[in-house]
Amino acid sequence: MAFKVAVTSNRLVDDVVLGVLNGAGLDVVRRPCETEDSVIEAARDADGLLVHLLPLTPRRVLEALPKLKVVSRHGVGVDSIDLDAATELGICVCNTPGMNTTEVADHAMALLLSVTRGIPALNDALKKGWWSENYEGLSEQRARLTRIAGNTVGIIGLGNIGRAFAMRARGFGPARIIASDPYVPQTVGDLYGVQIVDLDTLLAESDFISVHTPSNEETY
Structure with a gap:
């Protein structure tokens, strides 16, 4: 009997992923779930489970x-997975390293630029017609703008995403990029132009701080 995998992720799983699973000779059941109970129903006789962030995968x-x-x-x-329960039950837990590293680093950089250049506020001012009708209000908004160049960018968590973010931030000319991560030595920081502190x-x-840490007891 083929190894049965229930794909309950409520996020779009493309045909490439499903093709890899099917190509490995697995019995794949695609059933997006919105609740824990629906996951239980979909995977009741499954050997493997492919999940996304929600619904959670707790002990029950x-x-x-x-x-x-x-x-x-x-x-x-x-x-989102109860690791202690999985360990007790002898269930192996895997993830997909690097899956969204580029996208998250890009998004973090976009958020930093939005803050420093006041993009949301100025976009709102444009829609209100302040460029021609309220120059004083517009000037107040513009006075709040700053630049990354010459300032210090701080990164909490210098894992894959933190390192990718550092590479992007470096292109905007900060005076320093510093990072705090108890598991990363300065020799690694040197590869990305980052000072470990x-x-x-x-x-x-830091003038700006970007946080890239997992959610666990050390970071809560």
């Missing part, structure tokens, strides 16, 4: 799936 879901051997996260973070130093010296 894992315990309700007696045949389950592996849960794979359609993404990077595994904080402790968290208190980063909070005190």
Whole structure:
């Protein structure tokens, strides 16, 4: 009997992913789920489970799936899966490293530019006609603008996404890029033009801070 995989991710799973699973000889059941109970129903006799962030995969879901051997996260973070319960039940938990690194780093850079260049506020001012009718109000908005160049960018968490963000930020000419990550040595920081500092130093010296950490007991 083929190894059965229930794809319950409520996020679009493209044909390439499904093709890889089918090509491996797996029995693939595609059933997007919105609730924990619907995951249990869809994967009741599954050997493997492909999930996204929501719905969560807590102990009650894992315990309700007696045949389950592996849960794979359609993404990077595994904080939506009860790792302690999975360990107790002998269920392997996997993720997809690097899946959204580029997209998240791009988005973080876009948010930083939105803040420094006041894009949301100026867009709103444009729609209100301030360019021609309220120059004083427009000037107040423009006075709040700043630049990345010459300032210090701080990064909390220098993993794959933090490093990708550092590469993007460096192109805007900051005076320094500093990062706090207890698991990353300065030798790695040197590869990305980043100075490794402790968290208190980063909070005190950064003009802008971008956070790229997993959600766990160390970061909560």
